Amino acid sequence: MSIRVGKTAKAPDFPAAAKVALQDQQLRKNVHHATDVIRNKRALRVQEMDDWQELRQAAHEIKEHTLAHLDHYLQEFERNCTAAGGTVHWARDADEANAIAIGLIQQYGGDEVIKVKTMTSDEVQMNVALEAKGIMAHETDLADMIVQLGHDEPSHIVVPALHRNRFEIRDIFSKKMGLPDLTADPEDLAAAARSYLRDRFLRVNLGISGANFAIAETGSVCVVESEGNGRMCVTLPDVLITLVGIEKLIPAFEDLEVFLQLLPRSATGERMNPYNSLWTGVHAGDGPKEFHVILLDNGRTQLLASKMERETLDCIRCGACLNACPVYRETGGHAYGSIYSGPIGAILSPQLNSLEHSRSLPYASSLCGACYEVCPVKINIPEILIHLRGRVVHDDQQTLSGNLSQMNLAMKGAALVFGSRRRYEAAQRLGRMGQLLFKRNGQLEHLPGMAGGWTRYRDLRALPQQTFREWWKQRQATAPAPESEAR
Amino acid sequence: MTPATSAREAILARIRAALPADRAPEPESITRTYKRAGNLPREACLDLLLDRLTDYESEILHVADESGLPAAIAQALQNAGETRLLADAAFPAAWLPAGVDVVIDRNLSIEAMNGIPAVVTTCEAAAASTGTILLVHHGAQGRRAITLLPDHHICLLHRSQVHELVPEALAAIAEHRGEPITTISGPSATSDIEMTRIRGVHGPRNLTVILYGAI
Numbered sequence: 282m283s284i285r286v287g288k289t290a291k292a293p294d295f296p297a298a299a300k301v302a303l304q305d306q307q308l309r310k311n312v313h314h315a316t317d318v319i320r321n322k323r324a325l326r327v328q329e330m331d332d333w334q335e336l337r338q339a340a341h342e343i344k345e346h347t348l349a350h351l352d353h354y355l356q357e358f359e360r361n362c363t364a365a366g367g368t369v370h371w372a373r374d375a376d377e378a379n380a381i382a383i384g385l386i387q388q389y390g391g392d393e394v395i396k397v398k399t400m401t402s403d404e405v406q407m408n409v410a411l412e413a414k415g416i417m418a419h420e421t422d423l424a425d426m427i428v429q430l431g432h433d434e435p436s437h438i439v440v441p442a443l444h445r446n447r448f449e450i451r452d453i454f455s456k457k458m459g460l461p462d463l464t465a466d467p468e469d470l471a472a473a474a475r476s477y478l479r480d481r482f483l484r485v486n487l488g489i490s491g492a493n494f495a496i497a498e499t500g501s502v503c504v505v506e507s508e509g510n511g512r513m514c515v516t517l518p519d520v521l522i523t524l525v526g527i528e529k530l531i532p533a534f535e536d537l538e539v540f541l542q543l544l545p546r547s548a549t550g551e552r553m554n555p556y557n558s559l560w561t562g563v564h565a566g567d568g569p570k571e572f573h574v575i576l577l578d579n580g581r582t583q584l585l586a587s588k589m590e591r592e593t594l595d596c597i598r599c600g601a602c603l604n605a606c607p608v609y610r611e612t613g614g615h616a617y618g619s620i621y622s623g624p625i626g627a628i629l630s631p632q633l634n635s636l637e638h639s640r641s642l643p644y645a646s647s648l649c650g651a652c653y654e655v656c657p658v659k660i661n662i663p664e665i666l667i668h669l670r671g672r673v674v675h676d677d678q679q680t681l682s683g684n685l686s687q688m689n690l691a692m693k694g695a696a697l698v699f700g701s702r703r704r705y706e707a708a709q710r711l712g713r714m715g716q717l718l719f720k721r722n723g724q725l726e727h728l729p730g731m732a733g734g735w736t737r738y739r740d741l742r743a744l745p746q747q748t749f750r751e752w753w754k755q756r757q758a759t760a761p762a763p764e765s766e767a768r
Numbered sequence: 769m770t771p772a773t774s775a776r777e778a779i780l781a782r783i784r785a786a787l788p789a790d791r792a793p794e795p796e797s798i799t800r801t802y803k804r805a806g807n808l809p810r811e812a813c814l815d816l817l818l819d820r821l822t823d824y825e826s827e828i829l830h831v832a833d834e835s836g837l838p839a840a841i842a843q844a845l846q847n848a849g850e851t852r853l854l855a856d857a858a859f860p861a862a863w864l865p866a867g868v869d870v871v872i873d874r875n876l877s878i879e880a881m882n883g884i885p886a887v888v889t890t891c892e893a894a895a896a897s898t899g900t901i902l903l904v905h906h907g908a909q910g911r912r913a914i915t916l917l918p919d920h921h922i923c924l925l926h927r928s929q930v931h932e933l934v935p936e937a938l939a940a941i942a943e944h945r946g947e948p949i950t951t952i953s954g955p956s957a958t959s960d961i962e963m964t965r966i967r968g969v970h971g972p973r974n975l976t977v978i979l980y981g982a983i
Contacts, residue, residue, distance in 0.1 A: 311962075314962065314963070315962065315963050318962075318963035319963060331803075332801075332802040332803045335799075335801045335802035335803075336802045338799055338801075339798055339799055339800055339801075339802055342798045342799055343798055346798065349787060349791060350787075350791060351783050351787070352780050352783045352784055352787075355779075355780070355783075356780070365946065370775075371775040371776040371779055372775060373775050373778055373779060377775060421970070422960070423958045423960040423961070423969060424960035427960070440959070440960060440963070442960060443963075446962060447961055447962055450961055467961040467962065467964045467966050468966055470961055471958055471961070471966045471968070471969050474969065475968075475969055475970060478970065479882075479970075482970070483878050483879060483882060498945075499945050499946055501945070501946070507956070507957050507958055507959070507969075508956055508957070508958045508969035508970050508971065509916065509956040509969060509970035509971020509972070510969065510970045512912065512916050512950065512970075512971055513916065513970055513971075516912045516913055516916060517878055517913060517916075527779070534938070534942060534945040535938070535939075535942070537938060538804075538934055538935035538938045538939075539802070541934060541938075541951075542802075542898075542934050549959060551953075552820065552823075552897070552898040552899065552953070553895075553898035553899065553900045553934075553951070553953035554953065555824075555952065555953050555954055555955065555956055555957050555971065556950065556951065556952060556953075556956070556971060557949075557950070557951040558912075558948075558949070558950055559948065559949040559950075560948045560949075561945075561946045561947070561948075564905075564947065564948050566875075566911060567905060567911035567912055567913075567948055568911070568912055568913075568948060576779070578779045578782070582779060582782035582783055582786055583782075583786075585782075585783060585786035585787055586785075586786040586787070
């Protein structure tokens with residue numbers, strides 16, 4: 282089995298990648314601007330909903346219920362989609378999903394496909410797999426086009442090109458579309474994308490989409506979008522292939538009333554996104570004549586056993602946690618080394634990879650809890666981050682180098698010291714003597730080893746000459762007897 | 769076993785192995801304490817819709833009843849400087865304006881539709897709180913492509929079709945849940961460039977809503 286999440290396996294650790302990102306002033310400016318705008322719009326649109334918390338709770342319960350009965354709902358979806366004329370395929374991992382898609386494209390005889398934004402296809406690196414077979418995939422979402430034409434990687438779940446400003450986009454489009462006079466006016470850039478893609482929408486006969494929701498009760502698929510490129514891709518081609526992560530299931534049509542209120546407000550700060558498309562199998566005289574669904578596992582089932590880890594699969598990919606995260610807002614998405622960035626990426630990527638890659642991501646957080654607060658499906662991201670840190674530490678302790686690492690030795694030492702009063706007090710006395718080497722004006726400077734990471738950027742007050750306990754003991758010994766109560 | 773079957777069985781087996789065996793087969797009850805029924809008077813509900821549609825920069829025209837529809841459609845075309853109009857074969861001929869080149873969709877090719885500037889359709893319901901129009905693509909609502917390729921969508925909305933909340937509007941179309949459904953909230957838009965909302969990318973750049981009939 283080969284579970285792959287984008288190019289995660291080759292990505293550098295977060296601290297190293299973040300250091301590079303933090304040097305890029307333009308990137309930080311772009312990310313600050315974009316996340317500020319979405320955060321403010323979201324806050325405005327959430328504030329006007331007096332049943333927001335009730336909607337969050339319902340969404341959480343629906344997702345938890347679906348995942349607890351995932352086998353049941355997947356089969357119900359398969360039954361209903363098939364009855365409506367669709368074909369359902371199952372893929373254990375990225376390679377299997379790509380092989381199914383390639384097989385279908387070759388069967389219908391095409392060497393071009395139009396695609397509507399799907400993070401899941403980025404996860405399985407479908408474009409790369411298609412290209413290797415001589416199939417050209419045209420991304421049609423404006424941001425995805427910017428990423429594809431700029432040979433870039435998505436840096437945000439909802440707005441993948443959020444790290445680019447208008448001038449950078451103008452340069453990419455101007456070069457790739459052969460438009461030397463293109464201006465950096467967003468209207469002109471959007472118009473350029475419209476005319477660049479128009480003929481492809483009309484000509485290309487194969488469409489590939491993802492799914493925001495797959496409804497078990499009806500076998501329907503729902504795609505949430507803004508530009509109309511999604512409608513083009515799911516309506517105009519004769520053949521449509523939809524890649525669906527198995528966690529995208531919801532039980533009933535009725536459940537959409539919860540998610541279609543939460544998702545747009547959380548994702549883009551709109552009351553409703555311009556377009557939602559729903560279809561069920563094949564509709565005679567309307568839309569594709571052949572419809573294929575690929576249900577993808579790619580590591581998801583590994584998250585089901587633990588109730589806490591399972592919560593990660595509740596995610597509806599709104600990106601609100603990214604926009605709220607003080608870490609993401611400084612580094613942008615690329616530093617996470619995974620197409621799933623920000624707080625949700627920090628818990629999703631390592632788990633999909635069985636903690637073999639992205640092991641530094643659970644630490645890419647200050648645990649401030651902003652992500653949990655904005656999450657429309659109430660995923661307790663900080664708690665899962667701590668849980669995963671525990672798993673990483675436990676894993677490391679199984680190896681000799683991990684066991685002898687500075688951090689592990691320090692923590693074991695600390696556990697020993699905190700384990701008894703005698704050792705604790707001895708450590709305090711030792712610390713008071715040891716700190717003399719580093720003490721200047723009441724502050725500790727240039728501490729050695731890991732502690733140096735702290736003192737390089739921050740003040741650390743020296744240990745006082747007397748601890749509280751020592752002071753208390755002394756006070757008890759010297760204090761006069763308490764006065765009798767005046768009456 | 770074919771590879772496809774084995775992938776299916778393998779995934780289902782992984783799920784069953786991960787989850788407790790004694791799971792209740794009956795669906796658990798979900799706490800649905802969020803608002804599922806609106807409380808605005810009809811007039812206020814309509815005003816709310818108008819506010820949302822205006823916010824999306826949609827054009828709004830008002831007529832009393834069906835007899836005013838041809839003139840309103842003609843007005844919408846004139847405002848946009850258009851003279852050709854696409855409509856489904858089921859669209860009532862009496863509602864179409866005179867003096868306009870009307871193309872009826874009888875299995876038109878995509879190329880043929882692409883050249884027509886405007887389309888007129890009915891719809892199934894609307895949600896005021898989000899300014900959303902819902903189409904289930906039967907009858908005069910036309911198939912999905914006709915409301916997608918022309919740059920101007922003129923949508924007729926009967927005032928009685930307006931619901932206050934999203935759950936109410938979805939409930940109103942629930943009997944068509946197996947049909948293709950499109951919800952439309954304003955013209956096509958993107959915010960992908962520096963989060964600036966730009967109207968009109970691939971879908972219709974102009975949306976006109978004509979309100980008619982009794983509340």
